[in-house]
Amino acid sequence: MSEAAAAKRAVRKAARGKAVRGKTAVTFAARLDLEHVWRRYGEAYALQDVTLEVPASTVLCLLGPSGCGKTTLLRIAAGVERPSSGRVLVDAEEVAGPNRFVSPEKRGVGLMFQDFALFPHLSILDNVAFGLRSLTKSQGRAEALHALERVGLAQYAKEYPHILSGGEQQRVALARAIAPRPGVILMDEPFSGLDSQLREAMREDTLAIVREARATCIVVTHDAEEAMRMGDRVALMQKGRIVQTGTAPELYRAPSTLFAARVFSDLNEMRSTVRGGRAETPLGTFPAKGLAEGTDAIVCVRQSGVRLLKPGKGTPGRILDTRFLGDVGLVEVAVQGLDDPVLARVREADVPEKGAEVGVAVDEGAILVFEAGNGDEGPSP
Structure with missing residues (x-):
């Protein structure tokens, strides 16, 4: 044929x-x-x-x-x-x-x-x-x-x-x-x-x-x-x-810049200064590998890495708002020392009531620390 x-x-x-x-x-x-x-x-x-x-x-x-x-x-x-x-x-x-x-x-x-x-x-x-x-x-x-x-x-x-x-x-x-x-x-x-x-x-x-x-x-x-x-x-x-x-x-x-980190994750970002190889924030003090003493830094916490605990554990916080996203809920938490609320993604069944007092903790694997301005505005021509 x-x-x-x-x-x-x-x-x-x-x-x-x-x-x-x-x-x-x-x-x-x-x-x-x-x-x-x-x-x-x-x-x-x-x-x-x-x-x-x-x-x-x-x-x-x-x-x-x-x-x-x-x-x-x-x-x-x-x-x-x-x-x-x-x-x-x-x-x-x-x-x-x-x-x-x-x-x-x-x-x-x-x-x-x-x-x-x-x-x-x-x-x-x-x-x-x-x-x-x-x-x-x-x-x-x-x-x-x-x-x-x-x-x-x-x-x-x-x-x-x-x-x-x-x-x-x-x-x-x-x-x-x-x-x-x-x-x-x-x-x-x-x-x-x-x-x-x-x-x-x-x-x-x-x-x-x-x-x-x-x-x-x-x-x-x-x-x-x-x-x-x-x-x-x-x-x-x-x-x-x-x-x-x-x-x-x-x-x-391992994103190389803050821009790259933002592309791949929903982040909470906090300003800090490196002291003794660590960056201190209201949510804890974290390793700042490769950053010199006194460097202005931005500490990033992935929203999925924020854990909500019972009151009295972790960093004290209060629930400002919650948003239903299907299988998960997006929770806004006020934490003393931070101007912006901390955003956490939690299982929908675990979303607390608005106004509830909670403890806030973060997973070490959800932390990224960058020098302020590192890749934020992009490379120069």
Whole structure:
């Protein structure tokens, strides 16, 4: 049976409602490296001396707030933009640099945009086959159909994008990205337009497809939880720079700056001064490793690390307010010596009454101490 006939048969089978999700074709994963990349727009810098290594078959999440340069970095990796200086290498071959620039379609890179960027005048099958220019028409349609089968949408091959929901359009965009079997897949906040339940399902499904394909992948996100759940590694960006790279546990447990700590945890922050290697606060005195005597410090306590005790134990406190958050409650506690209330996340069943007297204690593992100003405003250009 010819490939064209096989493709038509699969479409008819899908239309009868018998299609199942297939397996993703394995790609030859490529290593991606960015070396000292800068991007300047007039007098403003979107990227400043970015160096990033993404080993083959690694899923790396590029995390940071809006406007920090994540999308610009992704577009430079894809070849949609040129760096002002620096180099981009795919499997040690320079694809962007002072003396060479390889067009996006020749880099072996698949790009999935935030808005999906589907062509409304093309069928769903033709949308997925659009980038398969090196194949014959029948081969391209067969590969496109295989990709649609993997995302569970082969039954819509002859339809047009406007009939699909947001989640289904996201799947079509993913099918189009994996159809050419790229060595690197780049995704720009692919789940941001979906509701929370659908976003979680699509995140897990997308990750499974990328794992099956064994492709190298960069996922841009501003959601720390998403980055921790999806990424083998996480690169945290701030104001055009990479400020820390590592596994999710490394970044959570040992953030290098106050900015990084705030990204990964809900914190209580208290001013202090280092005396004898320790930082004193109304909640206790804690080790301040690496900080010199007399250094102004900020002591951070994770909200999940605050424990509420019976009156007479720990530091005295009084409940100011409580907020119901489902399985947990957010409790505001007034503590003498602190201008701001201490926030604690406790089991919903353990939330005390407003106005109750309590004791407050903190877990040592929930303490982070930084020099005041360390990474708070971001690195200088």
